[in-house]
Amino acid sequence: MIIFGLFLYTLSMSKKVLGRVDKIDFPELSLNTIAVKIDTGAYTSAIHCSKIREEDHQLYCTFESKEHPNFKSAEVVFQNYSYTDVKSSNGHRENRFKIKTKVVFFGKTYKINLTLSTRDDMRFPVLIGRQFLSKKFIVDVDLENQSFNSQTNNSQTN
Numbered sequence: 488m489i490i491f492g493l494f495l496y497t498l499s500m501s502k503k504v505l506g507r508v509d510k511i512d513f514p515e516l517s518l519n520t521i522a523v524k525i526d527t528g529a530y531t532s533a534i535h536c537s538k539i540r541e542e543d544h545q546l547y548c549t550f551e552s553k554e555h556p557n558f559k560s561a562e563v564v565f566q567n568y569s570y571t572d573v574k575s576s577n578g579h580r581e582n583r584f585k586i587k588t589k590v591v592f593f594g595k596t597y598k599i600n601l602t603l604s605t606r607d608d609m610r611f612p613v614l615i616g617r618q619f620l621s622k623k624f625i626v627d628v629d630l631e632n633q634s635f636n637s638q639t640n641n642s643q644t645n
Contacts, residue, residue: 502622502623502624502625503592503593503623503624503625503633503634504624504625504626504627504630504633505525505592505620505624505625505626505627505630505633505634506525506626506627506628506629506630506631506632506633507524507525507626507628507630507631508522508523508524508525508611508631508632509522509523509525509592509631509632509633509634509635510522510523510632510634510635511523511590511591511592511613511634511635512590512591513534513588513589513590513591514589514591514596515563515588515589516550516560516563516588517560517561517563518550518557518558518559518560519557520557520635521555521557521558521612521613522555522611522612522613523611523612523613523614523615524610524611524613524614524615525615525620525624525626526614526615526616527616527617527620527626528576529576529614529616529617530616530617530618531571531573531585531600531602531616531618532599532600532601532602532613532614532615532616532618532619533573533583533601533602533603533604533606533613533614533616534550534601534602534603534604534606534612534613534614535550535552535558535604535605535606535607535609535612535613536548536549536550536584536603536604536605537549537550537551537552537605537607538551538562539584539603541584544566545564545565545566546564546565546568546584546586547562547563547564548562548563548564548565548586548603549561549562549563550563550612552606552607552612553607554607554612555612558612565586567586567587568584568585568586568587569584569585570582570583570584570585571583571585571602573602573604583602583603583604584602584603585600585601585602585603586600586601586603587599587600587601588601590619591634592623592624592634593633593634593637593638594637594638597619597623599619600618600619601613
């Protein structure tokens with residue numbers, strides 16, 4: 488029992504604990520305090536993209552949602568992007584654009600792969616999946632806004 492407890496303690500020291508939802512920043516997309524759903528059932532991470540245009544080997548994207556007022560950016564141009572097949576929870580496969588960008592959790596910047604999707608009808612414009620979470624975070628579904636609250640608490644004490 489002592490060894491198991493020591494293992495959990497060591498594990499928790501190396502990984503941060505996230506809740507089921509959070510608010511995070513995407514600095515390269517000029518999106519701040521964005522509501523995200525942490526979804527351990529999803530492999531890939533996805534972001535709502537209201538307008539996508541591919542032209543001259545470049546991808547032009549606008550991130551905007553009427554349901555989320557702070558989810559609004561100017562058009563972002565990606566030189567490097569790819570396509571990937573994504574299988575939804577209902578088994579439907581969809582070929583999506585995939586971009587690489589940066590995301591901030593607990594004040595630390597990480598690289599993240601995001602597939603572009605129409606998530607207007609979803610409660611959260613961003614879904615964070617296992618591919619990103621692996622080896623960095625533990626998810627406790629009883630918690631919310633762990634990263635956001637840690638930044639708020641840090642700015643109040645400084």
